[in-house]
Amino acid sequence: xxxxxxxxxTSTFVASFVECVEALTIVLALGVTRGWRSxxxxxxxxxxxxxxxxxxxxxxxxxxxxxxxxxxxxxxxMLIFGLQWLRKAVLRSAGLKAMHDEAAAYVEQAQTAxxxxxxxxxxxxxxxxxxxxxxxxxxxxxxxxxxxxxxLNADNVSLAALGGGSAAVVVAGLGLWLHRPLAKIPENALKxxxxxxxxxxxxxxxxxxxxxxxxxxxxxxxxxxDWALLVLLVAWALWSWLLVMWLSRHAAGGPERKLRPxxxxx
Amino acid sequence: MMVARAVWRFLVDLLIGDDPKIAAIVVLVLxxxxxxxxxxxxxxxxxxxxxxxxxxxxxxxxxxxDFARGR
Numbered sequence: 001x002x003x004x005x006x007x008x009x010t011s012t013f014v015a016s017f018v019e020c021v022e023a024l025t026i027v028l029a030l031g032v033t034r035g036w037r038s039x040x041x042x043x044x045x046x047x048x049x050x051x052x053x054x055x056x057x058x059x060x061x062x063x064x065x066x067x068x069x070x071x072x073x074x075x076x077x078m079l080i081f082g083l084q085w086l087r088k089a090v091l092r093s094a095g096l097k098a099m100h101d102e103a104a105a106y107v108e109q110a111q112t113a114x115x116x117x118x119x120x121x122x123x124x125x126x127x128x129x130x131x132x133x134x135x136x137x138x139x140x141x142x143x144x145x146x147x148x149x150x151x152l153n154a155d156n157v158s159l160a161a162l163g164g165g166s167a168a169v170v171v172a173g174l175g176l177w178l179h180r181p182l183a184k185i186p187e188n189a190l191k192x193x194x195x196x197x198x199x200x201x202x203x204x205x206x207x208x209x210x211x212x213x214x215x216x217x218x219x220x221x222x223x224x225x226d227w228a229l230l231v232l233l234v235a236w237a238l239w240s241w242l243l244v245m246w247l248s249r250h251a252a253g254g255p256e257r258k259l260r261p262x263x264x265x266x
Numbered sequence: 267m268m269v270a271r272a273v274w275r276f277l278v279d280l281l282i283g284d285d286p287k288i289a290a291i292v293v294l295v296l297x298x299x300x301x302x303x304x305x306x307x308x309x310x311x312x313x314x315x316x317x318x319x320x321x322x323x324x325x326x327x328x329x330x331x332d333f334a335r336g337r
Contacts, residue, residue: 084288207299239325
């Protein structure tokens with residue numbers, strides 16, 4: 001495998017790992033409080049839906065769009081995703097937003113599940129089934145999106161799928177083994193890293209894809225080719241670090257300048 | 267109707283997230299870059315470089331706006 005292959009595998013594994021950890025927390029909380037039968041059925045239904053979603057989304061993107069337009073669309077989406085992650089990471093690092101805590105999320109989810117009323121449909125607990133299915137599907141769509149976009153742009157969907165799939169298997173295995181949320185995983189640091197990677201790749205591909213609007217319909221060429229990606233990654237890392245420093249300093253100036261509690265909690 | 271609304275909310279949540287400013291910045295920068303290329307105002311190198319810099323400045327402005335508003 002080349003360095004680019006390892007980069008693709010690692011990127012998809014780490015990005016998918018973070019999403020899977022969040023899904024595991026919800027599934028564990030539901031399973032313990034609502035019973036495993038309905039929750040496992042919900043997870044299975046979500047996985048089936050994800051297989052269809054992956055197939056059709058991947059087929060549509062790969063078949064219907066020219067190469068430059070594909071880079072523009074998936075790069076643009078990846079950039080939005082990445083900047084959203086990076087925004088939260090910068091706010092958390094500056095102390096303006098609460099750190100994500102899987103243990104606290106587990107307690108909160110379990111409490112909600114205990115308080116929910118029981119309604120049985122086809123012998124399954126409706127709450128456990130629907131919430132588990134929704135959680136796995138939502139997090140799964142993000143994993144799918146990351147795998148498809150990275151895979152299509154690197155022209156190696158199978159390797160990207162291997163990265164994403166391995167993360168799901170590892171998280172599921174750890175969940176089965178430990179039977180508790182993976183609270184000790186440095187999730188905030190991982191999210192910061194993934195946000196940077198998604199943002200750098202998104203910047204690179206979306207701007208490259210603007211070549212769709214020139215007469216040749218070919219992707220634009222970055223100076224220094226793929227090395228520009230590394231420059232973008234370093235530039236975004238430095239820029240975000242400067243923003244963290246700046247926000248931290250100004251946040252210390254007075255509580256009235258901090259974000260509202262609602263923003264802190266999300 | 268309920269299903270359509272749920273799908274719409276799902277897509278908005280997935281694509282726009284909890285800060286619409288981020289999506290707006292990305293769309294504006296890409297539209298600006300496309301416009302510059304189509305009209306010939308700027309060449310590819312300028313569009314690539316200025317596009318990346320504008321994204322970084324836009325991101326900083328978005329965070330500053332959040333902070334200043336005390337959201």
